[in-house]
Amino acid sequence: MSENMKNKPILTSLVAAALAFTGNAFAGEDHEDKMAGPNGGRVITSVEPHLEFFVTDDRKVRITAVDDDGKAVELGEQSVRLTGGSRSNPTRMSFSKAGGSLVSDKAFPEGNHLPVVLLIKADPEAATVIEKFNLNLDDCPGCAYLEYACTCDHEH
Numbered sequence: 001m002s003e004n005m006k007n008k009p010i011l012t013s014l015v016a017a018a019l020a021f022t023g024n025a026f027a028g029e030d031h032e033d034k035m036a037g038p039n040g041g042r043v044i045t046s047v048e049p050h051l052e053f054f055v056t057d058d059r060k061v062r063i064t065a066v067d068d069d070g071k072a073v074e075l076g077e078q079s080v081r082l083t084g085g086s087r088s089n090p091t092r093m094s095f096s097k098a099g100g101s102l103v104s105d106k107a108f109p110e111g112n113h114l115p116v117v118l119l120i121k122a123d124p125e126a127a128t129v130i131e132k133f134n135l136n137l138d139d140c141p142g143c144a145y146l147e148y149a150c151t152c153d154h155e156h
């Protein structure tokens with residue numbers, strides 16, 4: 001721990017330099033910084049604090065606030081709504097606090113490829129952030145996560 005503390009300023013500037021370089025090298029590419037959330041879910045970085053989107057074993061959604069390192073932090077006044085699952089008959093989920101996270105009232109229908117639209121408000125006064133993605137619940141062949149939360153760069 002003390003070693004980490006000592007090295008932190010150096011690491012921080014290294015990371016900053018690496019990010020600056022990456023920003024130039026991949027300019028124009030849609031390269032999200034890939035990191036795993038505390039539950040192994042997808043980290044949504046379009047809001048502060050970031051939110052981990054995790055599908056539970058019973059196919060409900062668990063939203064957990066995380067910091068820039070993907071570590072769980074205390075939930076604030078975030079509110080989240082979700083529409084998705086089936087395009088013709090979408091499931092509309094609302095969320096309530098449970099165990100330090102926001103958990104959906106409904107579960108996804110069957111299937112491993114589900115369109116998702118998330119409406120996120122970081123707090124009651126904040127503008128709504130819309131996050132759309134294709135929820136792919138297949139195992140990733142290249143890393144330990146499911147495709148929607150994949151942290152590797154394998155070809156799709």
Ligand SMILES: [Zn+2]
Pocket residue numbers: 140141142143144145150151152153154
């Ligand atoms: Zn992967």
